[in-house]
Amino acid sequence: MKLCMIGTGYVGLVSGVCFSDLGNDVICVDKDLNKIENLKNGIIPIYEPGLEELLIKNYKNNRLRFSTNLKDSISKSDIIFICVGTPTKKNGNNADLSQVYNVAKEISKSIKRFKIIITKSTVPVTTGDEIEKIISKKVSKKLFSVVSNPEFLREGDAIRDFTYPDRVVIGTHNKKSNKILKNLYSPLISKGAKYVNTSRRAAELIKYASNAFLATKITFINELANLCEKINVNIEDISIGMGLDNRIGSRFLRAGPAYGGSCFPKDTKAITATANKFKTNLTVIKSVIKSNENRSSLMLKKVFEILKNKIKNKNICFLGVTFKANTDDMRDSSSLTMIPALIKKGAKINYFDPTGEKLDFKKFNNVTFSNNIKDAIKKSDLIIIHTEWNDFKNINFKKDVKNKKFSIFDMRNIYSADKMKDNKIKYFSIGN
Numbered sequence: 325m326k327l328c329m330i331g332t333g334y335v336g337l338v339s340g341v342c343f344s345d346l347g348n349d350v351i352c353v354d355k356d357l358n359k360i361e362n363l364k365n366g367i368i369p370i371y372e373p374g375l376e377e378l379l380i381k382n383y384k385n386n387r388l389r390f391s392t393n394l395k396d397s398i399s400k401s402d403i404i405f406i407c408v409g410t411p412t413k414k415n416g417n418n419a420d421l422s423q424v425y426n427v428a429k430e431i432s433k434s435i436k437r438f439k440i441i442i443t444k445s446t447v448p449v450t451t452g453d454e455i456e457k458i459i460s461k462k463v464s465k466k467l468f469s470v471v472s473n474p475e476f477l478r479e480g481d482a483i484r485d486f487t488y489p490d491r492v493v494i495g496t497h498n499k500k501s502n503k504i505l506k507n508l509y510s511p512l513i514s515k516g517a518k519y520v521n522t523s524r525r526a527a528e529l530i531k532y533a534s535n536a537f538l539a540t541k542i543t544f545i546n547e548l549a550n551l552c553e554k555i556n557v558n559i560e561d562i563s564i565g566m567g568l569d570n571r572i573g574s575r576f577l578r579a580g581p582a583y584g585g586s587c588f589p590k591d592t593k594a595i596t597a598t599a600n601k602f603k604t605n606l607t608v609i610k611s612v613i614k615s616n617e618n619r620s621s622l623m624l625k626k627v628f629e630i631l632k633n634k635i636k637n638k639n640i641c642f643l644g645v646t647f648k649a650n651t652d653d654m655r656d657s658s659s660l661t662m663i664p665a666l667i668k669k670g671a672k673i674n675y676f677d678p679t680g681e682k683l684d685f686k687k688f689n690n691v692t693f694s695n696n697i698k699d700a701i702k703k704s705d706l707i708i709i710h711t712e713w714n715d716f717k718n719i720n721f722k723k724d725v726k727n728k729k730f731s732i733f734d735m736r737n738i739y740s741a742d743k744m745k746d747n748k749i750k751y752f753s754i755g756n
């Protein structure tokens with residue numbers, strides 16, 4: 325099939341590369357000229373393990389192309405995937421759909437033969453109806469079909485998640501589109517992915533419901549971790565004991581700092597905004613949002629306790645600043661809340677992240693970046709393990725930290741508290 329991915333963010337790029345690897349002809353389009361020029365030279369804008377090799381392979385064999393010409397790319401393609409951003413609006417919780425609707429208007433100018441138009445972007449229920457309205461102002465309904473096909477990949481595991489998804493959700497009652505899309509996804513279905521055909525609105529909601537549920541699961545375990553700290557119980561035991569019940573499942577039960585990333589915070593807000601629009605109150609999700617927003621303050625309170633409220637001039641090292649490991653994405657990372665708050669209290673922050681220095685912190689005088697772990701930790705009073713990179717799992721703290729009175733706050737529980745105790749290191753973790 326000839327596919328066009330509009331938007332080369334995480335979703336457009338990863339799905340474009342993976343679809344081309346499955347044997348389709350793919351054009352990835354973006355309005356960002358610089359991004360497209362870089363992509364043509366094999367320079368990818370995101371850190372995603374395995375993506376560069378797969379991109380270069382498929383670019384060389386001409387199955388994958390990059391373009392800034394939306395009109396031309398649409399007219400050459402059979403299936404058009406809208407993969408642009410749907411961030412939270414500046415005021416309130418609603419998703420900002422301007423990028424999606426702009427693209428829909430552009431698409432409506434270039435349809436001369438039948439096209440399937442897919443929203444892969446995460447969009448609120450009824451967005452597909454709006455897109456259909458926009459396009460039908462210029463094009464006969466016989467010439468297009470608007471389908472919802474949400475994407476469930478995780479950053480850092482994106483290629484595996486795309487290639488071996490648990491399910492492929494196709495929201496359409498159009499038989500022709502359903503048949504074509506089932507065929508497009510048949511290589512993934514033959515590897516075990518379940519094919520779920522629903523109404524367009526149901527598919528739109530499945531995406532938000534899934535993210536909100538996962539965010540709830542994390543928030544649930546994070547709150548239980550707070551209780552564990554008071555009653556001398558280890559949260560890891562609770563996660564294992566609960567997770568072994570197949571009805572619950574062990575994944576997304578790792579306690580840690582506030583969840584972040586480009587999806588959970590914005591999507592939990594957007595689903596509550598949709599519910600408000602339809603006069604429904606999603607109280608569980610609203611309290612998840614609130615609990616997660618409070619979590620960074622709770623983490624800071626722990627830092628203050630560890631340092632006995634003497635924060636001024638303390639050297640605090642952050643190991644990892646991204647919202648999770650195996651990504652360079654800083655969107656809604658809890659470090660963006662914690663680091664400025666600690667500077668305000670007079671701390672000196674030094675950080676190391678395997679994906680390099682971050683623009684977000686350049687504006688602060690008291691934040692420095694070290695380009696290796698040893699340099700980052702050597703002068704620390706407190707080391708905060710903020711992100712669970714493998715690189716942080718075997719550090720010889722006793723040898724490499726020159727200040728002998730240092731403490732560690734392991735927000736990801738990657739070390740054994742008992743071993744730290746044996747080594748006489750002041751070690752604090754989550755829910756322990």
Ligand SMILES: NC(=O)c1ccc[n+]([C@@H]2O[C@H](COP(=O)([O-])OP(=O)(O)OC[C@H]3O[C@@H](n4cnc5c(N)ncnc54)[C@H](O)[C@@H]3O)[C@@H](O)[C@H]2O)c1
Nearest residue numbers: 331332333334335354355407408409410423445446475479
């Ligand atoms: N990031 C993820 O892991 C993930 C996973 C699943 C779903 N999603 C959803 O997918 C969507 C995209 O997310 P992302 O993180 O990939 O987005 P992003 O914001 O990082 O990238 C969007 C891209 O679209 C481009 N764009 C915007 N308007 C355009 C236009 N008119 N023509 C051409 N290009 C245009 C931008 O230049 C940008 O490169 C969002 O709705 C998100 O919620 C994201």
Ligand SMILES: O=c1ccn([C@@H]2O[C@H](COP(=O)(O)OP(=O)(O)O[C@H]3O[C@H](CO)[C@@H](O)[C@H](O)[C@H]3O)[C@@H](O)[C@H]2O)c(=O)[nH]1
Nearest residue numbers: 475476477478479542576577578580583584585587647648
């Ligand atoms: O047990 C866990 C699992 C995750 N997290 C945190 O939750 C956030 C999100 O993590 P993850 O879900 O792995 O990353 P994303 O790449 O944001 O992926 C989510 O958001 C995507 C965009 O919608 C969806 O496609 C994915 O299915 C969904 O998992 C991060 O801050 C993690 O540290 C925890 O604290 N504990």
